[in-house]
Amino acid sequence: MLIVRDLLLGPQRFVDLQAGLPDISPNVLSHRLRELQESGVLQRRTLPPPAASRVYDLTTWGAELAPIVTALGLWGSRTPIMPRTGEMRPNSLMLSLRSTFSPSDEPDWSANYEIRIGADTFCVRVNRGRLTEMARGPAAVPADAVIATDHKTLGLLVTNGEDLETAVGSGRMTLTGDIEAARRFLAAVGL
Structure with a gap:
């Protein structure tokens, strides 16, 4: 598996x-x-x-x-007994984001995202409030927003070990392009 x-x-x-x-x-x-x-x-x-x-x-x-x-x-x-130690790798982090994505009923939310985790790049597409694509590699079309961080920071965000404002404020995560679109995506995945 x-x-x-x-x-x-x-x-x-x-x-x-x-x-x-x-x-x-x-x-x-x-x-x-x-x-x-x-x-x-x-x-x-x-x-x-x-x-x-x-x-x-x-x-x-x-x-x-x-x-x-x-x-x-x-x-x-959600395991009650396993310790939350160790690092999540980029693939696991992206799959975690995909699994926690909350669809929106707002038909006007369509955007292309590029998520950079260290040297790894992933493209994400939201169309009419639904996550329609998540794949390894750069987007085939220009990204509306780029989210860049390292796997440790994103892992902390995913496991609620840190909040988004702290990660952005410290410079360990950068949001470029349409900042509101980036924040909207991160909110949809629970960050």
């Missing part, structure tokens, strides 16, 4: 998957990827030039696991 979780936001190379799952050996990861390929959950393909990298990507059938993985994440986040 952790491999599926890390592929929910788009394809990844083997080294990217390994970096996101530091407690798994390369041999075990290779074995799990092969099993998931054989069962039709993911596929291995080559990206078009100039990247031309070999990546793993969920199949249509594998992508149907998204609500299950999201539900498990929400369930696990």
